[in-house]
Amino acid sequence: MHTIHAARTPAPSHASTTTPRRADLYAAIHKALRRAMTxxxxxxxxxxxxxxxxxxxxxxxAEHLLDMLRSHLQHENDFIHTAIEARRPAGARRTADDHLEHQGSIAALQAELRTLRAAEPSMRPTLALRLYRHFALFVAENLQHMHIEETANNAALWALYDDEELHALHDRLVASIPPAEMMDTLRWMGPALSPQELAALLTDMQAKAPPAAFAAVMDLLRPLLDPGRWVQLTTALGLQAGQPARAAGVRA
Ligand SMILES: [Fe+2]
Incomplete structure (x- = not known):
């Protein structure tokens, strides 16, 4: 069985209330993952x-989420940990070690999922409760882990890189993600962000992505957002809320 860390004392938040918010590679994707996990x-x-x-x-x-989490930790290893360690050797060791443990936990949970799916009906309630409890411990570990990334790893990134470099790193990471995986992520991310964060994300996408791809994202998001949020979003993007998203996404 996989092992789970005991609860850890949260690292202090490095967010300052007096300086502008720095480029944050973790905030949006972690909001999406918190929503998907809970x-x-x-x-x-x-x-x-x-x-x-x-x-x-x-x-x-559940299986899909575990695939998403495995892919997510690989993106962090390949891009974010690599960037930290390029300028601070072993600077990402703690969260890199966590990722090794998470890979083991993901494999164990996938095995439990398969066992439950194949089980005789009489065995299912016991196996489902076991899976639920182990999944809860895995979520708890991930919530602790993401906080460390958003505090300690962000502090390292902010000390080692300026925002222009961090935006470029973010763009390289996002460009490496296949379109289908990106759509899956946006499905969780859209309703997980604040209206201002979502508007900023989609303004950037509207400027950079092909119109058809942007329209597909808007079509995906529309049924997932509360009507008020949808109006807020289309207003921020200069679109008309009442139009079908596919037509509204392509601006005259
Ligand atoms: Fe991570």
């Missing part, structure tokens, strides 16, 4: 093991 955990807790459709759907979401 939603999936809640669904695992509410799972009806006597309903084959619920079982299929919930386990598929």
């Amino acid at each position: 939603d999936t955990l809640t669904r695992l807790g509410a799972l009806d093991t006597e309903d084959p459709a619920d079982l299929l759907r919930t386990l598929a979401q």
Whole structure:
């Protein structure tokens, strides 16, 4: 069975209230992951093991999330840890070690998912509760881990790089992500961000992405956002809220 860290004392926040917010490579994706993890955990807790459709759907979401988390930690290893250690040798060791442990936890949870899916109906409630509890511990570990990344690793990045370099690093990381994975991420990220953060993200995308790709993102987000948030977003982007997103996404 995978091991889980005992609760750790949170690292202090390095956010200052008197200086402008620095480029933050972690904030948006971690909000998306917190939403995806807590939603999936809640669904695992509410799972009806006597309903084959619920079982299929919930386990598929959990499996998909684990794939997303494995991919996410690889992006962090390849781009963010590499950047920290290029200017501060061993500067990312703590969170790199966490990632090794997370890979083991992900594999263990995937094995539990497969066991539950294949189990006799009489065994399912016990296995579902076991999976839910182990998944909760994994989420707890990830919440602690992401806080360390957002405080200690951000402090390192901000000391070692200026914002222009960090934006370029972010763009290289995002460019490495296949379109399908990007859409999956945006599905969680859209409703997880503040309206101002989402508007900034999509303003950047509107300027850089092909119109059809931008329109596809807007179509994806529309049913996921509260109507008020959708109006707020389209207003910020200079689009008309009432139009179909696909038409609204391509500006005259
Ligand atoms: Fe991480």
